[in-house]
Amino acid sequence: MKSNEWEVIKAAKEAGIPDPGFEIDKNTAIVITDPQNDFLRSDGVAWPIVKxxxxxxxxxxxxSQVFKLAQENGIKVFISPHYFFPxxxxxxxxxxxEKFMHSKEMYMRKGRLNMEGFENSGADFLDEFKQYLEKDNIILCNPHKIYGPQNSDLSLQLRKYKVQKVLMAGMSTNLCLESHTRQLLEEGFEVAVIADASGSAKLPGLDTFKGALMNLRMITSHIFTTEEFKEALNEAKL
Structure with a gap:
């Protein structure tokens, strides 16, 4: 992550905005939004604006490191994907x-019960992540329909697993990740973000990652880097 983006974190500290901190324990899970080809592969429809x-x-x-560390430490990972159907x-x-996604047929699938053409499509998961997806610590949730999880079963699944704390990662920072974060906070979960395990649109005069980082620093308990997350696991009460 570029140093000027971390200046947001530094500026918040200098402004006296509290950093409550986030302790990883047995009631902590990870939520990953949209780890899919249309965002993260070079031929994905959103790749030109997020690359x-x-x-x-x-x-x-x-x-990939977050998936690996979660598996090694027995931390549940809830994946909140994005699909569109006919x-x-x-x-x-x-x-x-929304208009952009529909016009590009982003995350498009043939139907809810139809897996034809899913494998290797824009809606499929990035190959680098597939080695982790069939492990016992992975819970694949129903798709969210726009940005937040209000129309999926994410909150239900988290509560059924007795999760109280959530670490957010995934795509894209200013849309689905931030919307999920805001909703989970409103529902009473303690939330932190692994910020560099995310990314979002960057265009001339429009750095949405930096904007999202400002918001997330204001509303969450803590902003981690992936390396800081790894270090925190050494002291985690799992």
């Missing part, structure tokens, strides 16, 4: 990036 952020953050390598094409209105 700079993903490369600066080493997002793919860091997400029935969703009937939506009569939508915001700017």
């Amino acid at each position: 700079e952020s993903v490369k600066e953050n080493n997002t793919i390598e860091n997400m 029935t969703d094409k009937g939506w009569k209105f939508g915001g700017a990036l």
